[in-house]
């Protein structure tokens with residue numbers, strides 16, 4: 001410590017400080033000690049003074065007490081200042097240490113090396129200069145403090161060393177002076193406090209400058225402690241302020257404890273929980289409102305400034321929001337418009353409805369008072385209704401091949417000049433060339449006397465075949481269907497085929513007709529039987545009906561008399577039965593598999609014969625049940641078992657009723673000459689028989705319904721040369737989706753029969769008959785009469801005239817009928833006088849002439865009668881004696897003759913009855 005040059009001034013300016021105070025700065029423990037020493041010193045001094053006070057007045061002693069108190073407080077104050085400055089020094093040094101640490105840390109991170117290095121150097125300078133400043137200020141402060149203390153105590157000693165009243169006065173002055181010094185010191189201390197604050201501020205700024213966000217927690221704590229210590233400089237602070245600052249560990253511990261305290265579960269009462277929930281909810285609501293307000297504010301007036309504040313994303317999102325809002329607005333408007341439109345339409349509808357109702361009401365009133373005004377129904381003319389369509393397909397034209405003129409048309413020969421003769425048919429040329437070659441070779445061989453070798457013969461045959469084969473050139477003229485294989489048949493060919501045989505169909509899903517027996521999918525046994533019967537080619541009805549029958553389809557077959565209808569239904573029937581299990585003892589009690597009904601016994605027997613003929617190679621038994629024979633015998637035959645029963649409807653029903661027969665397994669029914677059966681009044685019997693059959697196997701009514709191939713359905717056949725409306729009624733009831741096959745024109749007599757009609761008087765008939773029979777020679781003829789009596793009478797007359805004549809009518813016994821027929825068949829008799837019993841179905845070969853001695857009373861019967869001739873492709877003559885008593889058939893007969901291009905006698909054609917159909921209204 002440098003000695004002062006002016007000791008007096010020094011005494012006034014400085015209060016001498018005790019050595020114990022200096023020691024306090026150096027060591028804390030020592031400071032306590034010095035405090036104790038000071039107290040002891042002070043008490044001893046006080047004691048000395050009080051001892052000395054025996055010599056002084058009590059007021060004086062009181063003054064002294066006050067002064068000592070003041071001194072004490074001053075001392076404590078100075079001590080606290082010292083302590084705070086000491087603390088401050090310690091903190092500063094601590095801070096510099098932490099900075100040093102930071103610097104080290106930064107050095108370890110090369111990324112921030114350059115920056116940290118410069119910072120470090122700056123910091124180092126700064127901290128060094130700061131610590132230097134601090135040290136200097138502290139040193140000066142402590143020095144001045146020491147000096148003042150020392151001078152103060154010296155002054156005291158000097159004053160006390162003087163005696164008496166002067167001394168007291170001087171002391172009082174000195175006291176005042178001390179007071180002044182203390183005040184000054186206080187000011188200085190305050191300045192020092194400001195200085196400390198400044199330092200803290202500067203350190204803060206430094207820290208900010210160092211690195212944002214990298215403020216160490218320690219530094220923060222340090223700053224806090226520094227602040228605390230600086231606050232502690234205030235004389236108003238109590239004992240609590242003097243507490244030691246917490247270390248970093250303690251702070252962390254405290255924080256951890258706080259966190260633990262917070263993490264501990266707190267058990268709240270229900271009321272508390274509710275309160276908390278309400279509070280939370282309120283906060284949420286407030287926040288929500290705030291957000292909404294903000295949004296609204298943004299949407300309502302997006303100010304320029306706010307737009308600047310937000311970045312591009314926010315702008316875009318806002319733009320999107322606005323667009324969405326616009327979209328919603330547009331939607332709302334659109335919906336509004338639609339609603340308006342709907343309402344408008346609704347209003348219009350209601351208005352229209354109202355006007356319509358008003359109009360209706362008016363109409364009703366008008367109708368009531370003025371009468372109804374009925375609109376005329378527009379009549380569509382038949383010419384308009386059935387307009388002929390001129391659209392046609394080339395394939396529909398079937399005329400070309402029909403006419404021989406078109407078969408070999410004269411066409412330009414493209415190979416003209418290449419060895420072919422112009423205008424010649426190439427096929428013909430080829431044929432001619434082959435023929436010429438053949439003839440030439442034969443001529444040469446004959447001249448040379450050489451026989452034809454087999455190779456040469458084969459080569460020649462091939463050439464001839466090649467000549468017949470069409471080449472592409474020849475294909476311009478198509479071949480006839482008969483020259484084609486079934487695979488080559490076109491639709492046009494089938495059409496020509498049908499036209500050739502006058503086949504016409506009515507129905508759906510009709511199978512192709514069979515052109516020959518081989519194409520008909522008949523069993524070999526049946527084909528053998530057909531061949532044995534001498535049927536080389538199927539007849540048109542057989543061609544058309546057999547394929548349909550083989551598919552178990554119902555068929556209505558209408559074909560001319562003698563066209564082979566019997567085989568048309570017998571062959572499919574046999575095919576069907578041959579597929580069923582053989583009729584054993586177990587199943588024969590259930591009845592036959594098939595039933596054929598015919599109107600007459602003769603016809604039934606004829607069908608039986610025909611069936612037996614075809615079933616020759618099949619183990620199928622056929623039984624006929626006809627009237628005139630023993631029913632018991634027939635019942636016995638049935639009990640023995642058979643697959644097919646051929647019967648007249650009356651006798652069959654009789655058998656069924658008597659339980660001689662059952663039809664439990666019968667699924668195949670043929671009604672031959674069905675119209676005749678109905679004519680004869682057998683309809684109830686026919687129906688009775690049909691009803692005795694199982695109905696469960698009837699086909700579905702629906703035309704398009706597919707049939708189960710594995711199931712057996714009832715198949716019904718109806719065959720006749722004529723089909724009157726009564727038969728159609730029966731057919732509608734018992735047939736399911738039938739195919740109607742018509743050969744030629746229904747009811748029309750075959751063209752093979754030449755029809756003659758003679759207008760005679762009743763008395764002229766026998767003479768004319770004789771003439772005809774005489775012209776006929778040895779040929780056979782059937783003479784039809786209308787009654788049994790006339791049949792017998794005529795038969796007798798003819799017999800007397802020398803003709804080989806026999807009679808057949810219903811009045812004869814079955815035996816007589818059979819003998820007569822048998823005799824006529826065997827040509828023992830060449831004349832058969834018969835009633836209509838022989839009119840239907842009776843097939844007697846080689847009947848050359850049919851004579852209608854009596855004209856039948858309906859045209860169908862006429863057709864069937866004349867149909868006993870001209871059968872199976874043979875020609876025949878039909879002569880009819882007409883009288884004026886037969887006017888009821890004049891019209892139909894005339895039509896029939898016109899249809900068949902037969903001569904019409906002038907009496908008939910002129911006759912009024914031939915001009916109008918009986919029963920129709922005659923127009924004047």
Ligand SMILES: Nc1ncnc2c1ncn2[C@@H]1O[C@H](COP(=O)(O)OP(=O)(O)OP(=O)(O)O)[C@@H](O)[C@H]1O
Pocket residue numbers: 534535536537538539542559560561562563564565566567720721840841842843845867871872
């Ligand atoms: N494909 C055929 N080839 C040769 N002859 C046949 C053929 N089919 C049937 N016939 C013969 O023709 C004759 C007439 O046959 P069928 O009696 O079956 O004719 P139909 O049409 O039933 O006559 P109707 O209408 O008078 O009853 C019979 O003698 C029969 O043998």
